[in-house]
Amino acid sequence: MKIKSQKDFLSGVLLILVGGAFAIGATNYNFGIAVRPGPGYFPFGLGIILALLGIVVLTSAFTSKRTDGDPIGKIPWRPLLCIVGAIVFFGLALPRLGFVISFPLMIIMTAAGGSEFTWKDAVLNAAILTVMSYLIFIYGLQLTIPLWPALS
Amino acid sequence: MDLIANLSLGFATALSLQNLLYAFIGCLLGTLIGVLPGIGPVATIAMLLPVTYGLSPTTALIMLAGIFYGAQYGGSTTAILVNLPGESSSVVTAIDGYQMARRGKAGTALFTAGFGSFFAGCVATLVLAAFAPALAELAFSFGPADYFSLMVLGLVGAIILSSGSILKAICMILMGLLLGLIGTDVNSGVMRYTFGIPALFDGIDFVCVAMGLFGFAEVISNLSLKDKRETFTNKVSGLWPSMADFKRMLPAVFRGTTLGSVLGILPGGGAVLSSFAAYTFEKKISKYSDEFGKGAIEGVAGPESANNAAAQTSFIPLLTMGIPSNAVMALMVGAMTIHNITPGPQVMQNNPELFWGLIASMWVGNLMLVILNLPMLGVWVKLLTIPYRFLYPAILVFCCIGVYSLNSNVANIYITAILSVFGYVLAKLGCEAAPMLLGFVLGPMMEEYFRRALILSQGSYSTFVTNPISLSLLVATAGLITIMAVPSIKKKRQEAFQED
Structure with a gap:
């Protein structure tokens, strides 16, 4: 078989x-x-x-009549771990560190999953997206999201 | 005339300043995302759902619908200009549209797509307005057994859409149904498969499922491929087609619209299926069949009209029976549920302004898209030059915020993370996520109808076949499965999805 x-x-x-x-x-x-x-x-x-x-x-x-074995192919560990890691990190960090800190960190983590990662691009992207999301979600849509680190 | 009274109520709703504004925003965002490859309409709608939380249900649905057909328009623009179908429904448009663009007829191709879509949109709006009330009337006479069978038919019909193996697609539906059962059982109050986790007591939120399976899993898949997107901008000139082109285009638009309107209503029908069908049809009957693949205008006009018509008529089963016929409609069910509206025949009675407003807004939206798209072509093409490494973090963080803001609970973020790994594994194994989402949405309803049917029949399974409506639906389902198993059709189906 x-x-x-x-x-x-x-x-x-x-x-x-x-x-x-x-x-x-x-x-x-x-x-x-x-x-x-x-x-x-x-x-x-x-x-x-x-x-x-x-x-x-x-x-x-x-x-099956296939001859190539229909392999599942390589597992892209880097994007998989970076992205899932970033999501889990965001879940852990948001209530404790708040949006302003955890959000840019998460973006840098997700950016690290790509093959063309550079610090300059990632930081730039994090800055732009954080400001944009702040304006859209917190200022514009007024969603309740903890902003700053919880002190207690 | 009821129809006129209803439509005027609809237009009064759709033309209110707020609804116009949100329809516009929806169309704009939809086009934007449609232009960008690598994120489909399902992920887009899921991602933008949080934007609608604070809106009234009518406005929210109008906006989501705008995103949906905006995405179709945007997808065809890039298909023509850079041979990159932004959405799977514009895959066939790329074949001849791009060839037209290469021969210097980009403007004509874009006009054809825009005109075809607009025309189809107008007709489909009327079809929707004319048929929906009758169907809803019919739906009221359905008993639980009939509903159960209708859902079986809808789910089986939906897998025609999946490009892979039918067997695996059926398995995905079952898996979706099972996932949908997680949470508190409405009849007995028993918690099922919750492992004592409070976030699961109300079941997995469907936004988590949609984003995990479509948003995140898609991004992971895209990242594992090398980013070798070429971007180049063609000069677009001469939007207006010549008289000869117009004469060839018009009949194709009519045929595409008809085909799309019909296929859209069928369970499992939708934009993708109808654009493929329209292309095959045009190629078969055209006098210029040798031109297909080299820039035949019918090859753009037919599929573009068909996919837009189908995109709109696929709202019919949703609005009248509460049955989503494809993954986008499954999202609409979720969106309606968030706003405390149960999709089904009662929507038209209880929320007429929502029902007719949505229909009218489709027409308004189509008009907006024509006006919006042609002058803004340059902007859309520019967008294509944004590298993916800047785009995907944005997609991810928007999804995360959306999931979190569902009920300000981080547990939803973890659930989404698990589902995205699961979704990626499924994609790797050649199992499609779309049927699973449909199953997930229908799972609880299906169980409910199943139980009620059995209670009514005092435990006799024969109720599903002795009931004429239920029986004919089940026969149709069996027919569908048989047809798909016929070798020649199986081959055709595989061919049709080759380009996918």
Whole structure:
């Protein structure tokens, strides 16, 4: 047995895992009966169907006529980590450091995810975007966003 | 005449100063984003949602709709001028439009696109106004079983739109439905899959899903590709087409409009599908079929009219039945929900000024776009020279602020971060996010109708097939699946998406 499509193989695995997890999770909830379906009824059914279809996708990975192996390709760690890191950082920092500090830092972090990163561009971009966002969201739309570091 | 009374109510609403202003802002922002490649209409609307939080529901929807068709206009402008379709619905426009531009007829091509879109927009507005009330009337007679089957049909129809494997698309729908069930179950009050996390008690906010799956995942994908965007500016001159061009263009505009209006109403139809269909159709029937690919004016007129007509008529299933037919409409459902409006047939009765105002504003918006676009071409083309490294941080931070301001809760930011990784993994595996978003939006409603149908039928599944409306919808669904499985059609479908 040779995996002829990496993408399909991994998709199948993912689908089975997600479907299975939802179906197993659904067993914690009341099923009810068909006359009065409980909260577990619908997700259990959907989870099972998803897992079954996942098996079909998984098998198709072995029967595929592709010859190139349909590889998933390289994982771009740098953009992935920088961007997700920046988002999480923003979530952590906003309530503590406030918009004025966390916002430009986040922009520099996201900029570091690109392949053409230079400090000059990143800082310039951070400055422009911070001022712009301040004007649009805080001054213009009056969204409630903590501005300065929380002292307590 | 009801129609006239309704339309005048609509125009009175749409022409109020505030609504005009926001329609204008929406069109402007939409065009702006449409011009920029690398961010689609779904991410755009999701990103700009926070701007509408403080507005009245009518104004908010008018603005969002403006963004939507503005994006279409902008997408075709860049498709013609620099062979870069800003949106997937203008992919086919790039084929002949760009060739026309290379032959020095950029102005004519732009005029054709603008005129075709405007004409299609006018017709589609009338179609919407004429058919929507009748359909809503019909929707009132639907029972829970019928609604459930309608949603099945809508979801299956939507996957014609996805370019990859149909099987995987169905899986994505299921996954979306399951994600949609996270949160408190409305019937029993049981918390499902929340792991005790308070931010999940009300379910995952759909803005997080849209931004994670579309905004962030798209940016990560784009960054992993090398930025090799060439930018060059053509001189645009001679907007007005010659009489000969006009004669060739006009019938194509009519055909495109008709095709687009019809395909837009169908579940799963929408701008992308209709522009592909219109292009194929024009190529087939044209006397000049050898010119296609080398700058045939019909190749611009047909698809451009079709995609605009479809963009507008795809509001019909949303406004009358509450069924979104594509990912953009799914966002509209979310936007309406934020403003406490449940999409469905009751919108027309309870909020007539919203319903008709939105319809009228589409026409107003189309007019604005024609006026706005032609003189501002130079500005749009200039925008293309902004390097992506300056753009994407802006996209990301706007999304983050939008997510945070949903309810001033950072938990939403974390949820979005997780979903963006998930979205990226799915994209890597060749699974499309659009069907998932649709499933996510429809999940809770579908479960609700499913349960109600079973309760009404006292637990008998046969209710889904003994009910004539439900039965015919399910038969249509089965037909759709069969058609898509037919080898020759399967091949055609793959070919059509080759250029995607």
